[in-house]
Amino acid sequence: MLEKLRKEVWKVNISLLKCGLVTMHSGNASGRDFQTGYITIKPSGVDYETLKPENLVIVNQNGEIIEGALTPSVDMPIHLYLYKNLPEIGGIIHTHSNYATSFAALGMSIPAYLTAIADEFGSLIPCTRYASNEGDEIGKAILEVKNESPAVLIKNHGVFTLDNSPEKALKAAVMLEDIAKTLHLALLKGEPDILPPEEVKKWWDRYHSWYGQR
Amino acid sequence: MLEKLRKEVWKVNISLLKCGLVTMHSGNASGRDFQTGYITIKPSGVDYETLKPENLVIVNQNGEIIEGALTPSVDMPIHLYLYKNLPEIGGIIHTHSNYATSFAALGMSIPAYLTAIADEFGSLIPCTRYASNEGDEIGKAILEVKNESPAVLIKNHGVFTLDNSPEKALKAAVMLEDIAKTLHLALLKGEPDILPPEEVKKWWDRYHSWYGQR
Amino acid sequence: MLEKLRKEVWKVNISLLKCGLVTMHSGNASGRDFQTGYITIKPSGVDYETLKPENLVIVNQNGEIIEGALTPSVDMPIHLYLYKNLPEIGGIIHTHSNYATSFAALGMSIPAYLTAIADEFGSLIPCTRYASNEGDEIGKAILEVKNESPAVLIKNHGVFTLDNSPEKALKAAVMLEDIAKTLHLALLKGEPDILPPEEVKKWWDRYHSWYGQR
Amino acid sequence: MLEKLRKEVWKVNISLLKCGLVTMHSGNASGRDFQTGYITIKPSGVDYETLKPENLVIVNQNGEIIEGALTPSVDMPIHLYLYKNLPEIGGIIHTHSNYATSFAALGMSIPAYLTAIADEFGSLIPCTRYASNEGDEIGKAILEVKNESPAVLIKNHGVFTLDNSPEKALKAAVMLEDIAKTLHLALLKGEPDILPPEEVKKWWDRYHSWYGQR
Numbered sequence: 001m002l003e004k005l006r007k008e009v010w011k012v013n014i015s016l017l018k019c020g021l022v023t024m025h026s027g028n029a030s031g032r033d034f035q036t037g038y039i040t041i042k043p044s045g046v047d048y049e050t051l052k053p054e055n056l057v058i059v060n061q062n063g064e065i066i067e068g069a070l071t072p073s074v075d076m077p078i079h080l081y082l083y084k085n086l087p088e089i090g091g092i093i094h095t096h097s098n099y100a101t102s103f104a105a106l107g108m109s110i111p112a113y114l115t116a117i118a119d120e121f122g123s124l125i126p127c128t129r130y131a132s133n134e135g136d137e138i139g140k141a142i143l144e145v146k147n148e149s150p151a152v153l154i155k156n157h158g159v160f161t162l163d164n165s166p167e168k169a170l171k172a173a174v175m176l177e178d179i180a181k182t183l184h185l186a187l188l189k190g191e192p193d194i195l196p197p198e199e200v201k202k203w204w205d206r207y208h209s210w211y212g213q214r
Numbered sequence: 215m216l217e218k219l220r221k222e223v224w225k226v227n228i229s230l231l232k233c234g235l236v237t238m239h240s241g242n243a244s245g246r247d248f249q250t251g252y253i254t255i256k257p258s259g260v261d262y263e264t265l266k267p268e269n270l271v272i273v274n275q276n277g278e279i280i281e282g283a284l285t286p287s288v289d290m291p292i293h294l295y296l297y298k299n300l301p302e303i304g305g306i307i308h309t310h311s312n313y314a315t316s317f318a319a320l321g322m323s324i325p326a327y328l329t330a331i332a333d334e335f336g337s338l339i340p341c342t343r344y345a346s347n348e349g350d351e352i353g354k355a356i357l358e359v360k361n362e363s364p365a366v367l368i369k370n371h372g373v374f375t376l377d378n379s380p381e382k383a384l385k386a387a388v389m390l391e392d393i394a395k396t397l398h399l400a401l402l403k404g405e406p407d408i409l410p411p412e413e414v415k416k417w418w419d420r421y422h423s424w425y426g427q428r
Numbered sequence: 429m430l431e432k433l434r435k436e437v438w439k440v441n442i443s444l445l446k447c448g449l450v451t452m453h454s455g456n457a458s459g460r461d462f463q464t465g466y467i468t469i470k471p472s473g474v475d476y477e478t479l480k481p482e483n484l485v486i487v488n489q490n491g492e493i494i495e496g497a498l499t500p501s502v503d504m505p506i507h508l509y510l511y512k513n514l515p516e517i518g519g520i521i522h523t524h525s526n527y528a529t530s531f532a533a534l535g536m537s538i539p540a541y542l543t544a545i546a547d548e549f550g551s552l553i554p555c556t557r558y559a560s561n562e563g564d565e566i567g568k569a570i571l572e573v574k575n576e577s578p579a580v581l582i583k584n585h586g587v588f589t590l591d592n593s594p595e596k597a598l599k600a601a602v603m604l605e606d607i608a609k610t611l612h613l614a615l616l617k618g619e620p621d622i623l624p625p626e627e628v629k630k631w632w633d634r635y636h637s638w639y640g641q642r
Numbered sequence: 643m644l645e646k647l648r649k650e651v652w653k654v655n656i657s658l659l660k661c662g663l664v665t666m667h668s669g670n671a672s673g674r675d676f677q678t679g680y681i682t683i684k685p686s687g688v689d690y691e692t693l694k695p696e697n698l699v700i701v702n703q704n705g706e707i708i709e710g711a712l713t714p715s716v717d718m719p720i721h722l723y724l725y726k727n728l729p730e731i732g733g734i735i736h737t738h739s740n741y742a743t744s745f746a747a748l749g750m751s752i753p754a755y756l757t758a759i760a761d762e763f764g765s766l767i768p769c770t771r772y773a774s775n776e777g778d779e780i781g782k783a784i785l786e787v788k789n790e791s792p793a794v795l796i797k798n799h800g801v802f803t804l805d806n807s808p809e810k811a812l813k814a815a816v817m818l819e820d821i822a823k824t825l826h827l828a829l830l831k832g833e834p835d836i837l838p839p840e841e842v843k844k845w846w847d848r849y850h851s852w853y854g855q856r
Contacts, residue, residue, distance in 0.1 A: 023816055023817065023820040024813055024816050024817060024820075025854075026758070026817075026820075043855065044852075044853055044854050044855060045853050045854030045855060046855065070855055071854075071855055071856070074848065074849075074852050074853050096756075096758055096820070096824065098820070098823045098824045098827060099827060101756070101824045101828075102824050102825075102827030102828040102831065103828075103831070105755060105756060105824060105825065105828035105834040106828055106831060106832040106833075106834050107834075107835075108831070108832070113319055113370065114310075114315070114319060114370055114371065115347075115370060115371045115372075116240065116310055116371075116372070130835070130837075130841075132841060132844055133757075133844055133845060133848050134844065155835075156755065156756055156757060156834060156835060156837060157756065157757045157758075158757075158758070171238055174237055174238050175237065175238060175240075178237040178238075178240075178310070178312070181312045182310065182312045182315045182316050182319060183316075183319065184827055184830075184831070185312060185313060185316030185398055186315075186316040186317075186319035186320055187831060188398075188402055188830055188831075189316065189317070189320060189322070189398070189401060189402075190320040190322070191320075192319040192320050192321075192370060193321075193344070193369075193370060195344075195370060199344075199346060202346055202347055202348065203347060206288065206347050207288075210258075210288050211258055211259050211288050212239075212258050212259030212285075213257065213258060213259060213260065213284055213285055214285070327533055327584065328524075328529070328533060328584055328585065329561075329584060329585045329586075330454065330524055330585075330586070385452055388451055388452050389451065389452060389454075392451040392452075392454075392524070392526070395526045396524065396526045396529045396530050396533060397530075397533065399526060399527060399530030399612055400529075400530040400531075400533035400534050402612075402616055403530065403531075403534055403536070403612070403615060403616075404534040404536070405534075406533040406534050406535075406584060407535075407558070407583075407584060409558075409584060413558075413560060416560055416561055416562065417561060420502065420561050421502075424472075424502050425472055425473050425502050426453075426472050426473030426499075427471065427472060427473060427474065427498055427499055428499070541747055541798065542738075542743070542747060542798055542799065543775075543798060543799045543800075544668065544738055544799075544800070599666055602665055602666050603665065603666060603668075606665040606666075606668075606738070606740070609740045610738065610740045610743045610744050610747060611744075611747065613740060613741060613744030613826055614743075614744040614745075614747035614748055616826075616830055617744065617745070617748060617750070617826070617829060617830075618748045618750070619748075620747040620748050620749075620798060621749075621772070621797075621798060623772075623798060627772075627774060630774055630775055630776065631775060634716065634775050635716075638686075638716050639686055639687050639716050640667075640686050640687030640713075641685065641686060641687060641688065641712055641713055642713070
């Protein structure tokens with residue numbers, strides 16, 4: 001069970017590089033095993049290109065290392081805080097992906113300007129206040145604004161996505177960067193109409209009822 | 215005959231990813247067999263990277279599955295509506311490609327600012343009103359604005375391209391994103407002159423009379 | 429001798445795709461054999477990915493085919509006109525590369541804002557008036573503005589680079605797109621100082637006296 | 643020892659192309675052997691794709707060639723001047739990377755708008771005055787503004803990064819382009835808050851105390 005999660009978290013971490021969401025050593029992905037409560041997370045400052053499944057670090061809910069020879073990501077305490085406070089979350093990703101972070105730099109939330117935002121995020125994508133790196137400040141700032149959207153922007157900083165598996169958190173991180181790019185381009189040419197809540201609901205419902213293989 | 219179309223539609227679908235027009239599971243391509251009227255279309259929510267020709271779904275004009283084990287794209291009803299109302303169309307593509315969708319987000323049509331637009335699209339590339347996902351709303355909105363251009367922008371949503379084969383619809387989708395990028399960049403620095411209709415006609419005529427191998 | 433040129437022109441053509449200067453079938457490169465006066469040029473509307481050296485078309489100065497089974501590029505008459513009027517030119521490239529064409533769309537010349545422009549282009553990169561596709565209009569418009577720069581922008585259209593070999597024309601096309609990107613980004617944030625002519629000369633002289641292997 | 647450095651400097655040079663920081667022949671990386679004081683540097687005007695470790699040029703502190711058959715980079719005198727005046731520096735990189743150079747074009751320094759800037763650069767990233775290519779003008783202009791940031795922007799020109807190894811200079815060059823892209827995008831939509839110095843210090847301290855494997 002832990003081996004399966006380790007493999008999935010490894011795959012999601014290397015996908016961050018492949019999908020263009022991270023540069024050099026920035027960013028990290030983790031996953032939770034709901035039975036043991038153990039968290040699997042990227043080691044700190046390691047090349048994505050040489051990262052192997054066995055390099056991932058498994059920690060318990062207090063951050064004590066259960067398996068793994070490397071030091072876990074310096075952002076591990078933020079992941080642990082979020083898992084503790086959001087029991088349904090099974091995967092968390094942190095990136096500084098460029099287009100999404102350009103909104104975060106300004107403290108700008110992203111309204112439902114596009115049907116793709118309604119599909120994937122179901123609402124406005126919120127942005128936190130500025131949070132320092134002390135204690136649980138970043139985790140607390142995320143909880144203050146968390147809504148149905150699996151993505152949260154962090155002011156002057158970057159992005160967290162949280163969903164019930166690492167793969168779903170990856171999809172949210174990729175789609176966030178994609179819609180942030182489209183909206184950035186649109187906002188330089190004008191101001192798109194925001195979809196009214198009843199239209200957002202229609203797209204979200206279709207996407208979550210009919211989309212994909214069942 | 216169906217096997218040939220299935221192969222072509224598969225190739226066009228994976229080209230959407232290769233050409234950078236889609237992200238994760240977004241977008242879809244279909245093709246029509248003019249003899250049987252059958253439509254071959256991408257299955258819903260499937261990775262482009264692992265998509266195989268045998269995963270494509272073949273449906274009749276009412277959307278009943280003729281061949282294929284997977285659920286067809288959630289956008290299949292839009293494709294069927296367009297094929298029914300536009301008898302000359304043999305290939306349809308839907309994407310949220312970033313630059314083109316940044317115009318669509320704003321409800322902006324794209325005038326013939328460049329000789330490449332005259333070559334490939336022959337006129338202004340129109341943008342629909344906002345259309346909800348209910349019934350045939352999107353298909354109807356497309357027909358309201360459809361002109362000689364093989365590409366139509368969908369307000370707050372994305373892009374459809376329609377041509378007499380899947381390969382031609384792919385070329386239109388790629389060229390649309392390319393000219394949308396160039397125009398986006400130009401519009402941030404100024405307002406290009408629009409080519410007068412008689413100049414548009416000269417480029418369109420040259421392109422459709424002399425271009426390529428015959 | 430012709431075989432060597434055919435290989436070089438083929439390599440330069442496929443480099444257009446690899447360097448991101450062309451999309452689908454757009455763009456073309458040619459080279460001149462100074463002994464025979466023959467021109468080697470890309471065939472019309474052929475995929476760069478499947479292009480082989482033997483697909484290139486060799487024509488004489490009147491555009492009559494000397495070797496090759498395919499139809500030459502529809503832009504061949506422009507290449508022939510430029511070779512006839514500029515005896516020192518041995519390679520010509522035409523693209524719609526996005527950043528450079530965004531300046532061309534607006535009819536904007538590019539002044540020497542960067543030391544890299546001084547190095548490679550030695551002066552302002554000029555932009556022509558709008559030219560239709562009739563007769564020698566495009567070639568004439570290029571000659572009206574041609575200066576020491578190996579690159580010329582074509583209003584509402586794209587780019588031509590001309591140098592004494594196909595490889596040098598390729599370098600000019602790549603460097604043009606690179607500096608056009610940097611300048612586009614700069615112009616959105618402010619107005620860079622233009623280098624005075626005596627400073628442009630210092631960089632051009634250094635680059636043409638000391639740069640590279642001799 | 644020199645062989646190890648030669649290999650590292652070669653790897654860093656080819657990484658410039660792989661990381662998208664250079665085009666054609668632009669840019670160069672060098673490294674210093676602290677025992678002998680010898681500098682290993684890229685040869686002038688050579689393709690990154692065909693560059694081999696044995697093509698690198700080793701020179702002494704006066705620029706006299708110790709090993710290597712090729713002419714060193716035309717920017718070698720700038721590297722030598724910086725190594726002479728900054729004894730702790732072991733690696734230097736010069737690029738015209740697009741987003742960073744768009745700030746340099748305008749003579750704009752980059753304040754600590756993002757936590758990633760605090761992490762990696764620890765302060766405002768300074769920009770020099772315009773410097774001609776004569777004598778030690780560029781080196782002097784860099785020393786005038788050099789602070790704790792390993793990156794310095796050069797007005798109307800490009801970027802230098804300097805750190806205690808070639809690999810660290812590479813990381814600074816990659817991260818500079820990454821944050822310059824994010825900030826460029828943000829500045830087109832608004833003006834981010836600048837992090838106060840005490841917050842910059844917290845991120846810098848965390849990054850330099852806890853980040854990575856020890």
